[in-house]
Amino acid sequence: xxxxxxxxxxxxxxxxxxxxxxxxxxxxxxxxxxxxxxxxxxxxxxxxxxxxxxxxxxxxxxxxxxxxxxxxxxxxxxxxxxxxxxxxxxxxxxxxxxxxxxxxxxxxxxxxxxxxxxxxxxxxxxxxxxxxxxxxxxxxxxxxxxxxxxxxxxxxxxxxxxxxxxxxxxxxxxxxxxxxxxxxxxxxxxxxxxxxxxxxxxxxxxxxxxxxxxxxxxxxxxxxxxxxxxxxxxxxxxxxxxxxxxxxxxxxxxxxxxxxxxxxxxxxxxxxxxxxxxxxxxxxxxxxxxxxxxxxxxxxxxxxxxxxxxxxxxxxxxxxxxxxxxxxxxxxxxxxxxxxxxxxxxxxxxxxxxxxxxxxxxxxxxxxxxxxxxxxxxxxxxxxxxxxxxxxxxxxxxxxxxxxxxxxxxxxxxxxxxxxxxxxxxxxxxxxxxxxxxxxxxxxxxxxxxxxxxxxxxxxxxxxxxxxxxxxxxxxxxxxxxxxxxxxxxxxxxxxxxxxxxxxxxxxxxxxxxxxxxxxxxxxxxxxxxxxxxxxxxxxxxxxxxxxxxxxxxxxxxxxxxxxxxxxxxxxxxxxxxxxxxxxxxxxxxxxxxxxxxxxxxxxxxxxxxxxxxxxxxxxxxxxxxxxxxxxxx
Amino acid sequence: xxxxxxxxxxxxxxxxxxxxxxxxxxxxxxxxxxxxxxxxxxxxxxxxxxxxxxxxxxxxxxxxxxxxxxxxxxxxxxxxxxxxxxxxxxxxxxxxxxxxxxxxxxxxxxxxxxxxxxxxxxxxxxxxxxxxxxxxxxxxxxxxxxxxxxxxxxxxxxxxxxxx
Numbered sequence: 001x002x003x004x005x006x007x008x009x010x011x012x013x014x015x016x017x018x019x020x021x022x023x024x025x026x027x028x029x030x031x032x033x034x035x036x037x038x039x040x041x042x043x044x045x046x047x048x049x050x051x052x053x054x055x056x057x058x059x060x061x062x063x064x065x066x067x068x069x070x071x072x073x074x075x076x077x078x079x080x081x082x083x084x085x086x087x088x089x090x091x092x093x094x095x096x097x098x099x100x101x102x103x104x105x106x107x108x109x110x111x112x113x114x115x116x117x118x119x120x121x122x123x124x125x126x127x128x129x130x131x132x133x134x135x136x137x138x139x140x141x142x143x144x145x146x147x148x149x150x151x152x153x154x155x156x157x158x159x160x161x162x163x164x165x166x167x168x169x170x171x172x173x174x175x176x177x178x179x180x181x182x183x184x185x186x187x188x189x190x191x192x193x194x195x196x197x198x199x200x201x202x203x204x205x206x207x208x209x210x211x212x213x214x215x216x217x218x219x220x221x222x223x224x225x226x227x228x229x230x231x232x233x234x235x236x237x238x239x240x241x242x243x244x245x246x247x248x249x250x251x252x253x254x255x256x257x258x259x260x261x262x263x264x265x266x267x268x269x270x271x272x273x274x275x276x277x278x279x280x281x282x283x284x285x286x287x288x289x290x291x292x293x294x295x296x297x298x299x300x301x302x303x304x305x306x307x308x309x310x311x312x313x314x315x316x317x318x319x320x321x322x323x324x325x326x327x328x329x330x331x332x333x334x335x336x337x338x339x340x341x342x343x344x345x346x347x348x349x350x351x352x353x354x355x356x357x358x359x360x361x362x363x364x365x366x367x368x369x370x371x372x373x374x375x376x377x378x379x380x381x382x383x384x385x386x387x388x389x390x391x392x393x394x395x396x397x398x399x400x401x402x403x404x405x406x407x408x409x410x411x412x413x414x415x416x417x418x419x420x421x422x423x424x425x426x427x428x429x430x431x432x433x434x435x436x437x438x439x440x441x442x443x444x445x446x447x448x449x450x451x452x453x454x455x456x457x458x459x460x461x462x463x464x465x466x467x468x469x470x471x472x473x474x475x476x477x478x479x480x481x482x483x484x485x486x487x488x489x490x491x492x493x494x495x496x497x498x499x500x501x502x503x504x505x506x507x508x509x510x511x512x513x514x515x516x517x518x519x520x521x522x523x524x525x526x527x528x529x530x531x532x533x534x535x536x537x538x539x540x541x542x543x544x545x546x547x548x549x550x551x552x553x554x555x556x557x558x559x560x561x562x563x564x565x566x567x568x569x570x571x572x573x574x575x576x577x578x579x580x581x582x583x584x585x586x587x588x589x590x591x592x593x594x595x596x597x598x599x600x601x602x603x604x605x606x607x608x609x610x611x612x613x614x615x616x617x618x619x620x621x622x623x624x625x626x627x628x629x630x631x632x633x634x
Numbered sequence: 635x636x637x638x639x640x641x642x643x644x645x646x647x648x649x650x651x652x653x654x655x656x657x658x659x660x661x662x663x664x665x666x667x668x669x670x671x672x673x674x675x676x677x678x679x680x681x682x683x684x685x686x687x688x689x690x691x692x693x694x695x696x697x698x699x700x701x702x703x704x705x706x707x708x709x710x711x712x713x714x715x716x717x718x719x720x721x722x723x724x725x726x727x728x729x730x731x732x733x734x735x736x737x738x739x740x741x742x743x744x745x746x747x748x749x750x751x752x753x754x755x756x757x758x759x760x761x762x763x764x765x766x767x768x769x770x771x772x773x774x775x776x777x778x779x780x781x782x783x784x785x786x787x788x789x790x791x792x793x794x795x796x797x798x
Contacts, residue, residue: 257692258692260692261691261692264692503675503676548678549676549678550676550678550679551676551678589692589693589694590694591687591694593693593694593725594693594694594695594696594725594726594727595677595687595694595695595696595787596786596787596788598677598678598679598680599678599679600678601677601678604675604687604694606689606692606694610689611675611689612674612675612686612687612688612689612694613675614675614677
């Protein structure tokens with residue numbers, strides 16, 4: 001029994017430590033060497049301290065030992081006994097990496113890299129020992145009033161460092177509500193004594209001179225106005241702490257599932273209500289409408305639980321850019337915009353790899369070396385911009401750089417070398433698409449950063465697996481923009497309902513170009529049974545859905561039904577169905593959960609009447625049609 | 635105390651059902667619910683005995699008709715056709731039967747070894763035979779049957795790769 005309980009605590013500890021490490025890394029990158037921000041250093045220290053505390057309790061010795069040394073060194077720095085230097089920051093960053101590795105080992109239960117642990121401990125020890133200051137006790141032994149002195153001594157000490165030591169716990173325990181409001185106001189250490197007086201036990205809240213309301217959590221801005229930064233950071237840290245709970249994702253998913261059921265039941269009830277007549281029927285309708293509104297709101301609220309700000313993904317990139325630019329000897333500014341845009345948790349996790357790849361590409365291939373940039377009359381420091389924004393039902397993430405842009409000639413040359421089929425006079429857009437071909441790389445030299453050409457096709461596949469699209473725009477000498485368009489959530493898809501025989505199918509709307517009733521003269525029959533549809537001088541192969549799904553259709557001749565023009569991957573085809581039923585948002589349900597994967601089917605959903613409709617997987621359907629490049633056909 | 639997993643514990647309860655003329659029984663603990671037959675949504679490229687999928691309160695559940703698979707009786711569907719919804723290895727599967735009769739309690743001693751022939755099912759999927767009220771009942775090892783490769787209801791890793 002007890003071992004199970006410990007395991008539960010372990011999971012929480014791992015989660016929290018991971019967060020602390022990420023926070024530490026982020027703060028380390030923010031540290032301004034000229035004007036180190038005390039609150040920032042404190043946060044770093046706090047994070048190290050929390051990890052140390054937890055790992056001590058659970059007996060994760062490697063974590064504890066590394067964080068312990070880090071903590072002592074950090075303590076000296078934050079007390080101003082040591083200067084903040086780039087070397088220290090680098091050392092701390094590599095320590096964070098090592099800690100992450102250790103944490104991972106503990107988490108998956110694999111063997112620790114003790115050699116790595118010892119190296120980093122040695123390094124930290126050397127640095128610590130190199131400074132001839134006496135060791136300091138950091139835990140708990142401080143009395144309250146000595147700490148007050150310490151606070152008053154150091155100029156820009158934030159008030160909040162007192163909460164660092166578990167031994168005090170004084171302020172938070174007394175009046176937490178007040179200390180939240182008070183923190184920003186006390187950033188400057190005027191009136192510090194008054195302030196502390198106010199916090200003494202027995203003092204009522206009303207007497208406090210700082211009745212400041214809670215400072216709203218400000219989005220992490222990159223502005224360097226240090227005064228503001230301290231304030232927003234302090235209030236942010238606290239309000240996040242007090243207002244969030246940790247919930248198992250499975251519970252949230254179950255909730256989403258159940259709400260989906262309510263929505264379906266509700267729409268069934270609505271249908272039923274329409275058959276009631278008279279005054280009672282009207283009343284029923286009014287109530288049903290009210291219920292509909294409420295369920296919709298519940299659904300939105302529940303879906304929003306799974307939403308995370310994109311900054312969860314973006315925040316790792318300052319580090320990536322810092323390391324890479326140092327390695328490649330390029331100067332690069334990273335600008336992050338729209339980090340507060342929210343995205344489904346499942347999506348954010350799967351975005352990390354493709355985005356990392358694209359950012360690395362931008363830095364390695366996109367941004368030119370500083371001397372080249374200067375020769376072109378550009379700012380020697382390159383700029384990479386990561387941007388996220390919501391546009392209707394989708395999230396658009398773009399990675400842009402002000403580098404050299406894609407080289408049309410080089411891509412075409414490479415394509416010919418690899419004998420990738422290309423038309424005689426391809427448009428720019430078609431040329432850019434070529435870099436998504438497997439094994440394609442235009443980098444003159446293969447580096448350990450990029451250039452092996454395994455990347456872009458994987459990136460595109462990952463994005464498509466998320467139901468998204470990826471586009472490239474590029475201009476020689478000006479730079480390129482790569483845009484990823486993703487659905488808001490994984491659980492819901494905007495779809496077009498079509499019918500074949502007595503069954504309904506859903507086609508994801510993103511793949512639909514247009515729908516039309518073809519004329520008999522527009523349909524050309526090829527050898528065999530294959531048919532082509534001529535739309536505005538382009539031939540689209542026709543795929544009858546009834547054949548793919550083995551059904552008895554209403555119509556077998558394409559001109560009697562509807563042709564839905566579909567674009568998927570590199571394929572274009574016209575899906576021939578009986579009729580269009582309507583456009584609808586549907587909740588994606590897994591077929592594999594109780595059955596298995598079915599070719600041509602991405603999943604299933606439950607319609608308003610409770611019946612099951614299959615969601616088509618256009619990618620795999622596309623594989624059934626002959627590939628005819630549009631340009632060749634015309 | 636619950637006995638460690640044996641084939642059959644003392645006085646285990648079974649749900650008896652009919653397929654065509656034959657009486658069968660399965661472990662009642664695998665039964666999630668019993669419901670009337672509703673027309674499922676057909677699935678492309680599925681074998682004929684997989685009738686399709688239905689919505690079971692938000693879960694998409696496959697429906698199998700063993701009468702087709704093992705050529706027992708007539709595969710007809712009317713208002714008396716019954717689906718036994720089974721919960722096996724964390725999956726839910728609906729099984730079409732001609733009728734559900736009773737819940738019986740059987741002791742080990744009442745069980746006879748299954749015959750090698752004369753029964754529609756391979757003896758691999760049988761626990762044994764029992765006689766109740768002078769009627770022969772065939773005890774089906776439903777876990778084994780539903781998760782068997784022969785029915786192919788569950789994805790095997792290799793299959794999943796091949797279908798890409």
